Amino acid sequence: MISTANARALLTAGLIWRPASGDAFRIEQPGFDYDVFTVSAMAIEPHEFDTGTILGFNGTTEWALDSLALENALWLPREDQLREMLGRAFRALERTSDARYLVVAGLGEEQTHFTANEAADAYASAVLASMARTEPR
Template identity: 50%
Template sequence: MLSTDLARRLLAAGLNWSPMPGDRFVVDRPGLAEEVFYLADMTVEVHEFVGGSVIGFNGVAEWALDSVALEETVWLPREDQLRAVLGHDFVGLGRTEEGYAVVALVGGTPTTLVHRDAEEAYGLAVLEVLRSRI
């Protein structure tokens, strides 16, 4: 699973989130940042309002939080979502002695990002691609 630290760095670099069922996220508040939530119809849903989006915790009796503003959350994208964000900048995924190696075009140059976790390697590649566009 993508680390919250890298997810925050991706958010700061401009990664946008359009919440969908099955997405993972954390609530970026003390005491909640280590708890991973999943968007699921009937339980945790996104509600759109004129002033912005909120994530509602429906039917969760033991949960004291009714809803949270989308801006208070950090998306933890999955491997397939990170690969989709890379789009045409994705070159390939391989294994090395150090872990998983994602090759991506960063500013048009093939660049290899390695991490022992595949999602982290993809996240690092997305981060470099986003930074190259600034």
């Protein structure tokens, strides 16, 4: 899973989240430091309003959270979503000799390498570099 630091960096860089079933997120409020939630039509569903997107918590009677404004949620994109964001720039995902992950991306005329302990974080670094070269997504 992508690190919170990389997820925040993607948000700061302008990555736009359109919640869909299966997306993981954290609540950016005190008391939720280690909780990860998943969008699901059965339990957590995005609702579009004129004022913005609200994540509705359906059937959560054990605690008092009925909904959450999207700006209070931090999307934790999955490895496949990050790879898709790279698009044609993605070249390869490899394991290094020290058991880290290496993403190779064609950014500009060069192939650039991004390494991390988690594949999602290597992809996130590549996406951040790609975003720095283009307009926000």
